[in-house]
Amino acid sequence: MKKFLSDALKFQWKTILIIFALLIIQTFFQMEIIDLFSKDLTGVKEQKIDLLFKSGLCMLVYTAFVMISIYIVSFLSTRVASKAACTIREKIFHILMNLPDEEIANFKISGLTTRSTRGMSSEQGFIVIILTQLMLIPVTLVAIIYEMALIDGTYAIFFLSFVGVLSIIVIFRMKQIVKIFFRAKKTYGKLNLMFLSKITDIACRIPFNKQEYEVEFENACENSYDKNVKYILSQYYLGPVLLWGLYAIVLITFAMINSGYTIGFETDSVVDSFIILIYVAYFVSTLTFVPNLIDRWPRAYATSVRLEEVLNLEDKIIKSENTNDYPKEIEIAEGDINCEDKGLWAERKDLIQKFCRILKDDKAKTIISMILLTASTLCMVYAPKVAEKTVDLLSSNVNSSNDVAIYTNLALLLALYSVGYLFKLTPKRIMGITGEKVAYNLRMKLFDKIDLIGSGFIQENSKGQILSRLNNDVMNIREFVSSRISEIFAQILSIVLVGVFILMTDVRLGLVYLVILPVYILCFYICDVKSRAHYDGHQKQLGRLMSYFERGLSNRHSFHEKGFKKINQTVIDNYIKSRNVTNVMEPITTFLTNVSNITVYIAGVYLLSVNEIQLGTLLAIIMYGQLMTKPIKKLSTSMVSIETAFSSIKRIFAIIDY
Numbered sequence: 196m197k198k199f200l201s202d203a204l205k206f207q208w209k210t211i212l213i214i215f216a217l218l219i220i221q222t223f224f225q226m227e228i229i230d231l232f233s234k235d236l237t238g239v240k241e242q243k244i245d246l247l248f249k250s251g252l253c254m255l256v257y258t259a260f261v262m263i264s265i266y267i268v269s270f271l272s273t274r275v276a277s278k279a280a281c282t283i284r285e286k287i288f289h290i291l292m293n294l295p296d297e298e299i300a301n302f303k304i305s306g307l308t309t310r311s312t313r314g315m316s317s318e319q320g321f322i323v324i325i326l327t328q329l330m331l332i333p334v335t336l337v338a339i340i341y342e343m344a345l346i347d348g349t350y351a352i353f354f355l356s357f358v359g360v361l362s363i364i365v366i367f368r369m370k371q372i373v374k375i376f377f378r379a380k381k382t383y384g385k386l387n388l389m390f391l392s393k394i395t396d397i398a399c400r401i402p403f404n405k406q407e408y409e410v411e412f413e414n415a416c417e418n419s420y421d422k423n424v425k426y427i428l429s430q431y432y433l434g435p436v437l438l439w440g441l442y443a444i445v446l447i448t449f450a451m452i453n454s455g456y457t458i459g460f461e462t463d464s465v466v467d468s469f470i471i472l473i474y475v476a477y478f479v480s481t482l483t484f485v486p487n488l489i490d491r492w493p494r495a496y497a498t499s500v501r502l503e504e505v506l507n508l509e510d511k512i513i514k515s516e517n518t519n520d521y522p523k524e525i526e527i528a529e530g531d532i533n534c535e536d537k538g539l540w541a542e543r544k545d546l547i548q549k550f551c552r553i554l555k556d557d558k559a560k561t562i563i564s565m566i567l568l569t570a571s572t573l574c575m576v577y578a579p580k581v582a583e584k585t586v587d588l589l590s591s592n593v594n595s596s597n598d599v600a601i602y603t604n605l606a607l608l609l610a611l612y613s614v615g616y617l618f619k620l621t622p623k624r625i626m627g628i629t630g631e632k633v634a635y636n637l638r639m640k641l642f643d644k645i646d647l648i649g650s651g652f653i654q655e656n657s658k659g660q661i662l663s664r665l666n667n668d669v670m671n672i673r674e675f676v677s678s679r680i681s682e683i684f685a686q687i688l689s690i691v692l693v694g695v696f697i698l699m700t701d702v703r704l705g706l707v708y709l710v711i712l713p714v715y716i717l718c719f720y721i722c723d724v725k726s727r728a729h730y731d732g733h734q735k736q737l738g739r740l741m742s743y744f745e746r747g748l749s750n751r752h753s754f755h756e757k758g759f760k761k762i763n764q765t766v767i768d769n770y771i772k773s774r775n776v777t778n779v780m781e782p783i784t785t786f787l788t789n790v791s792n793i794t795v796y797i798a799g800v801y802l803l804s805v806n807e808i809q810l811g812t813l814l815a816i817i818m819y820g821q822l823m824t825k826p827i828k829k830l831s832t833s834m835v836s837i838e839t840a841f842s843s844i845k846r847i848f849a850i851i852d853y
Contacts, residue, residue, distance in 0.1 A: 196495075196496055196499040196500070196503075198503050198506060198507070199283070199318070199499040199502050199503050199506065200499075202282070202283060202286065202506060203279035203280075203282060203283050203318075203322070204275070204279055204322075206282075207275050207278060207279070210271055210274075210275055211275065211326065213271060214268050214271050214272060214275070214326050214327075214330070215330060215334075217264045217267055217268050217271075218264075218268060218330055218331050218334050219334055220260065220264050221260075221261050221264040221265060221268070221331075222331070222334045222335050222338045223338070224257040224258075224260045224261045224264075225257075225261060225338075225477065226338050226339075226342055227253075227257050228254050228257050228258070228789065228792075228793065229342070229470065229473055229474065229477065230342070231250045231253055231254055232250075232254075232470070232473070232796045232800075233467075233470045234250065235250050235796065235797070235800045248797070250797065251793055251794075251796075251797040254789075254793040254796070254797075255790065255793060258786055258789035258790060258793065259786070261785060261786070261789060262782040262783075262785055262786040262789075263782070265781055265782040265785050266778070266779070266781075266782040268326070268327055269327060269774075269778035269781060269782070270775075270778060271326075272322075272323050272326035272327045273323060273770075273771055273774045273775070273778060274771065275322065275326060276319045276320070276322040276323045276326070277319065277767045277770055277771050278767075279318075279319065279322055280315050280316070280318065280319040280767065280770075281763055281764065281767045283315055283318075283502065283506075284311055284312075284315055284740075284759075284763050285759070285760055285763060286506065286509075287311050287502065287505050287506065288311070288744065288747065288759045288763075289512070290505055290506070290508055290509055290512055291307060291505065291747075291748060292747060293512040294508060294511060294512055295511065298508060298511055299748070302505075303384060303388055304391070304745060304748045304749060305384065305387035305388040305390075305391045305662070305745075306384045306387065306388070306501075307505070307744070307748055308387075308391075308662070308741055308744045308745045308748065309383070309387050309662075309666050309741075310498060310501045310502060310505075311502070311505075311744055312663070312666075312667070312737060312740050312741045312744060313663075313666045313667045313670065313737070313741075314498040314501060314502065315498075315502070316667070316737065317491075317494055317495060317498055318495055318498055318499060318502070319770070320491070320835075321491055321492075321494075321495035324484065324487075324488060324491065328481075328484045328488070329488065331481055332481060332482070335477075335478055335481045336355075336358065336478065339354075339474045339475075339477070339478050340354065340355050342474055343471060343474060346467045346470065346471060347467070347471075350471065354444060354475070357440075357444055357447075358441075361437055361440045361441070365433060365437055365489070368430075368433060369430075369433075369489065369492060369493070371429070372426070372429050372430045372433075372489075372493050373492075373493045373496050373497070375425060375426050375429045375493075376426050376493035376494065376496075376497055377497055378422050378425075378426075379419070379422040379423045379425070379426045380494075380497045380501075381422075382415065382418050382419035382422050382423075383419065383666075385415045385418075385419075386412070386415050386416065386419060386638065386665065387662065387665065387666060389408070389411065389412050389415060389642075390412075390638075390641075390642060390662060390665045391662055391745070393408055393412075393642065393645065394645060394661050394662060397645065397646070405646070408642075409642065409643070412638075412639070412642050413639065416635050416638050416639060417635070419634075419635075420631050420632070420634075420635045423631045423634075424627075424628055424631055426493070427624065427627035427628060427631065427677070428624065430489060430490070430493075431620065431623045431624045431627050432620050432623075432624075433486075433489050434485055434486025434487075434489050434490075434623075435486070435616045435619045435620055435623070436616070437482070437485055438479065438482065438485070438486075438616065439612060439613065439616040441475070441478070441479045441482065442479065442612045442616075443609070443612070444475055446605055446608055446609055446612075468589075469586070469810065469814060472814070473817065476817075476818070476821050480821060480825055480828075483825055483828070483829055484832070486623075486678075487678065490677075490678060542845075543841075546841050546844055546845065549844050549848050550680075550844065553633050553636065553637065553672070553676075553844075554629070554633070554676070556632070556636070557629045557632060557633075560625050560629060561625075561626070561629065561680075563621075563622075563625065564621070564622035564625045564626055564681055565622075565681075565684055567618045567619075567621050567622050568618070568619065568622050568681060568684060568685045568688065569688060570614075570618050571614070571615045571616070571617075571618035571619050571622075571685070572615075572685055572688050572689050572692055573692065574611045574612070574614050574615035574618070575611070575612070575615040575689070575822065576689065576692045576693055576696050576819075576822060577611060577696070578608055578611045578612060578615070578818075579696070579700075579814075579815040579818035579819050579822070580696065580700070580815060581604050581607050581608050581611065582604075582608060582811070582814060582815060582818060583700065583811035583812055583814060583815035584600075584604055584811060585601060585604040585605065585608070585811070586809075586810055586811035586814050587809050587810065587811035587812075588600050588601045588604065588811075589601060619685075622681050623678075623681065626676065626677055626678070626680060626681045627677045627678070629676055629677070630673045630674065630675075630676035630677030630678075631673065631677070633672060633673060633676050634669050634670070634672070634673035637669050637672065637847060637851075638665060638669060640851050641664055641665055641669070641847065641850055641851070642665075644850050644851055645661060645850065660738040660739065660741070660742055661850075662738075662741055662745065663734075663737060663738035663741045663846075664738075664846055664847055664850060666741070667734065667737055667738070667741075667843065668734065668842075668843035668844075668846050668847050669843075669847065671839050671840055671842075671843040672840055672843050672844055672847065674836070674840075675836055675837075675839075675840035679833060679836050679837070679840070682829065682833065683830065683833060683837075685826070686826030686827075686829055686830050686833075687826070687830075689822060689823070689825075689826045690712070690823055690826055690827065693708075693819050693822045693823040694708075694709055694712075694823070696819060697709070697816065697819040697820075697823070700812060700815050700816055700819065701808060701812055701816055703798070703802070704795050704798060704799055704802075704808075704813075704816045705816065705819070707791050707794045707795050707798065708791050708795070708819070708820050708823050708824075711787050711790075711791055714787060715784065715787065715827055718779075718780060718783050718784075718831075719780070719830070719831075719834070722776050722777055722779065722780055722834055723834075723838070725776045726773050726776035726777055726834070726838055727838060727841065727842070729769055729772040729773035729776065730773045730838040730839055730841070730842045731842045731845070732769040732772075732773075733766065733769035733770050733773050733842070734839070734842045734843060734846060735846075736762070736765050736766045736769050737766055738846075739762055739765075739766075740762050740763060740766050743758065743759055743762050744759070747759065773835075773838070774835070777831075777834040777835055777838070780831035780832075780834055781828070781831050781832060783831075784824070784827055784828050784831045785828070788820075788824040788827070788828070791820060791824070792817070792820055792824075795813075795816055795817065795820060796817075799812075799813040799816060799817075800813075
């Protein structure tokens with residue numbers, strides 16, 4: 196992966212440094228918000244209520260800076276990833292167009308086509324994750340360790356050691372998972388080759404034995420299904436286990452405090468313990484993308500290795516006819532199987548019905564997954580109520596009078612988090628396997644249905660448009676079914692349940708979080724309306740790019756690189772336009788989340804100062820705020836997957852329902 200990233204990003208290091216600096220600024224202001232909250236809590240005892248409003252104003256200013264930095268990071272990351280994809284595609288096309296024939300013979304055309312189009316699109320998304328989320332982890336960790344060290348250096352070392360052990364375990368396991376994924380990755384080549392062969396035979400009106408084709412393709416699909424299921428079983432548990440381990444730190448902290456360990460040097464130990472818990476919760480919130488990263492890392496690594504196989508041949512290129520100044524004009528057909536425009540709501544209803552169709556055979560398993568996710572969410576949502584009681588008991592634990600109750604609550608918290616994450620494992624496994632089964636069924640249907648399209652549409656210049664359905668679109672739907680459907684269900688359910696529990700805890704503070712929900716819904720709707728055309732366009736142009744790539748490899752002396760650059764730029768333009776809309780969601784959700792948190796901080800501290808609530812109630816409200824805003828943030832980041840899946844399912848069913 197080193198060479199791939201070096202070639203893709205070597206001229207963009209200044210932009211990456213700017214992104215890194217913005218991540219530092221973003222984290223700095225987030226830490227300042229928590230620090231101001233800490234000072235407000237400490238000031239409660241001194242009755243300095245006038246400081247609350249000054250702190251609130253400062254927090255709002257800091258929140259504005261955070262929102263601006265997040266948007267700029269998203270904006271720059273999209274452009275860095277787009278430029279990287281554009282650069283690598285053009286470089287690979289240049290190498291392949293100018294390699295000696297004996298070198299080209301070592302590759303299959305279908306493999307070269309898919310790794311340079313679909314594969315590079317996956318790498319593009321992975322680069323965005325690296326720049327916007329992965330780079331944020333060390334920045335946040337350093338900031339939190341520093342803040343913890345100011346309170347208690349020993350605890351900071353303990354926290355760092357715990358995170359380090361978890362990281363080593365995950366990294367070690369990820370190396371093993373990559374090897375398993377390579378075996379699954381190899382099966383895609385056979386599928387693409389057979390699909391392209393059938394498309395070519397139809398386009399050229401070459402007679403073929405349909406039954407033999409179908410039997411061989413079915414065997415290839417079954418082999419791919421088996422290998423991918425083994426890959427899923429090797430990694431589905433890593434994300435939940437990692438997050439469970441981080442929540443365990445919170446419980447260990449509670450136990451340490453109650454057993455006599457005093458956090459803090461000169462300040463109130465209960466307040467300091469409370470702030471440390473908020474730091475830990477914030478760190479956990481930055482790791483919500485880790486399960487997605489664990490799923491995408493092996494794919495990204497395997498694709499980069501395949502791309503590097505071509506990039507390493509750069510020194511073997513020779514001057515070719517396609518580099519002259521008078522190229523033969525090659526046109527790629529704009530025509531595609533049109534999808535009827537039904538309007539937003541009618542289209543979304545139709546797409547949901549299509550998803551129900553593809554999940555029909557696994558309806559029972561899907562329902563079981565949703566039931567388990569409901570139980571898991573209930574456990575996670577009830578945990579703050581137990582934490583509330585625990586903190587109140589800790590605050591009033593004179594002469595160890597509440598020890599039994601405290602340790603009982605800690606045991607209950609451990610049980611709730613353990614059961615909550617345990618119940619997440621089975622749905623993740625079920626939906627992962629279901630996603631592979633959906634991909635299997637869609638591949639078989641597409642392979643069968645392309646006969647009906649016939650040579651009237653599948654001309655020499657549109658084979659890539661059809662191949663992109665099997666490659667790009669089936670993969671998009673598989674990933675959506677495997678990881679996104681269950682996530683979206685759990686996130687929506689969590690928001691609903693948290694809304695109920697937060698009102699049961701304190702109506703006044705709970706309403707602060709609930710009143711902004713309509714704003715979130717409106718933002719999601721606007722993004723959906725504004726972005727769907729661009730996502731459709733990106734998938735269509737990716738198909739055209741695949742067509743050009745496939746034709747270029749088949750007719751290397753007739754194609755010119757300028758034509759490829761033109762189509763490649765069109766793909767990138769559509770990608771940027773689609774992301775420009777959805778990128779707005781994250782800073783908006785972060786801003787609204789921080790405004791809600793600040794309001795709760797200030798109002799909560801005030802109510803605490805006049806003895807209308809206890810510290811445990813404030814902690815519970817803040818934890819519920821995290822449980823509500825975390826799924827909202829995840830939904831905002833899921834916009835890309837949702838829109839991509841909707842575009843893909845339209846394109847696939849355009850053939851299936853042809």
